[in-house]
Amino acid sequence: MYENDLLLERDAARDLPETNFLDDFLLDCQVRNFSPRTVQSYKSNLKYFLSRHPVRISPEDLKIFLVHIRDEKGYAPSTVENYFAALSSFNDFLEWEGVIERNVVPQFRKRYLRQYKDQRNEERQLISLEQMRDLIDSAEWICHKAMFVFFAKTGVRRQELIDLDVQDLHVLKRYAVLKPHAKRSNRIVFFDDECAQVLETWLKWRYNRKIRISALFIGVQGSRISRDAVYEAATEHALQLGFHNPEGLLNEKFTPHCFRHWFTTWMRRAGCPRAIIQELRGDTRKEAIDIYDHITQDELKEDYLKYIPKLGIKL
Numbered sequence: 001m002y003e004n005d006l007l008l009e010r011d012a013a014r015d016l017p018e019t020n021f022l023d024d025f026l027l028d029c030q031v032r033n034f035s036p037r038t039v040q041s042y043k044s045n046l047k048y049f050l051s052r053h054p055v056r057i058s059p060e061d062l063k064i065f066l067v068h069i070r071d072e073k074g075y076a077p078s079t080v081e082n083y084f085a086a087l088s089s090f091n092d093f094l095e096w097e098g099v100i101e102r103n104v105v106p107q108f109r110k111r112y113l114r115q116y117k118d119q120r121n122e123e124r125q126l127i128s129l130e131q132m133r134d135l136i137d138s139a140e141w142i143c144h145k146a147m148f149v150f151f152a153k154t155g156v157r158r159q160e161l162i163d164l165d166v167q168d169l170h171v172l173k174r175y176a177v178l179k180p181h182a183k184r185s186n187r188i189v190f191f192d193d194e195c196a197q198v199l200e201t202w203l204k205w206r207y208n209r210k211i212r213i214s215a216l217f218i219g220v221q222g223s224r225i226s227r228d229a230v231y232e233a234a235t236e237h238a239l240q241l242g243f244h245n246p247e248g249l250l251n252e253k254f255t256p257h258c259f260r261h262w263f264t265t266w267m268r269r270a271g272c273p274r275a276i277i278q279e280l281r282g283d284t285r286k287e288a289i290d291i292y293d294h295i296t297q298d299e300l301k302e303d304y305l306k307y308i309p310k311l312g313i314k315l
Contacts, residue, residue: 021055022046025093035182037159044227045086056100057091062108074235074246076255084109124261125251127243129311132262134241135254144233146202147217147225151256153195153308155263155281158230158256160184164216166203171196175301184282188297190304230256263311270310276303 022043029039052068053061062084069075069083088105095103127135132152139145151161156178163179170176174196178187191199206218215224238244238254245252260281267277279295 151259272307
């Protein structure tokens with residue numbers, strides 16, 4: 001299915017030379033057995049870059065783009081690196097195909113992105129329980145409110161939330177099944193009555209407006225919500241409340257990943273065992289002995305429901 005969609009897109013754009021390079025590159029990624037998520041990420045990042053710059057780029061183009069996404073858009077260092085990783089892979093393909101003489105992106109990254117390795121060690125912002133409640137209350141659109149509550153109550157990653165479909169949600173049984181993800185070992189996430197109530201309100205809103213798209217969370221245009229839209233929703237609401245500084249350090253910004261940081265930290269402070277938190281987060285088991293530390297889903301749900309009320313959002 002994914003391959004057919006990609007080939008159809010490629011045929012539809014065959015008359016556009018600039019687009020052909022991107023389509024050929026995406027097909028090359030598929031042949032090289034890149035994951036669908038990686039291909040989709042490359043596609044999104046490169047389409048945005050190519051909407052502003054030509055295929056045959058210069059170091060000056062890269063400087064302008066770096067300033068744009070880092071300073072004007074305020075993207076996190078990891079997001080900036082993702083953009084330039086996509087650009088590097090794309091230009092490596094163009095060099096292989098003989099379209100360009102040399103891929104200049106690796107040298108550019110070495111010179112201008114080295115500083116981000118140090119920034120990664122900065123501590124992320126941890127907002128209080130009261131601030132999380134204020135953030136959720138500030139969301140006027142029920143989609144954003146449901147998204148914020150689900151983030152806070154489950155600690156899922158941004159892409160995991162984006163990939164959720166309505167059929168993945170089991171509201172009556174208080175759990176959701178995430179799509180397969182390279183970084184996740186446990187795909188089942190639980191939520192409490194409070195989260196279920198907000199999700200039910202969101203589903204009712206969708207039903208009343210005859211929204212039939214499979215995606216659970218949607219953007220303002222009615223399609224599956226994008227990574228940028230999730231980022232903007234979180235940062236714009238946090239900015240209004242005074243705990244997101246687009247120009248500040250990492251611990252002065254509130255990004256979608258801060259929900260995961262918040263969930264992890266406050267569950268730990270509530271007394272939830274470390275092993276349970278790791279399982280709830282779906283962290284990949286790094287040691288061989290970890291596979292023997294088996295926790296059943298019933299045990300996991302029991303511990304989750306024991307500690308989650310102590311987070312005290314109380315909407």
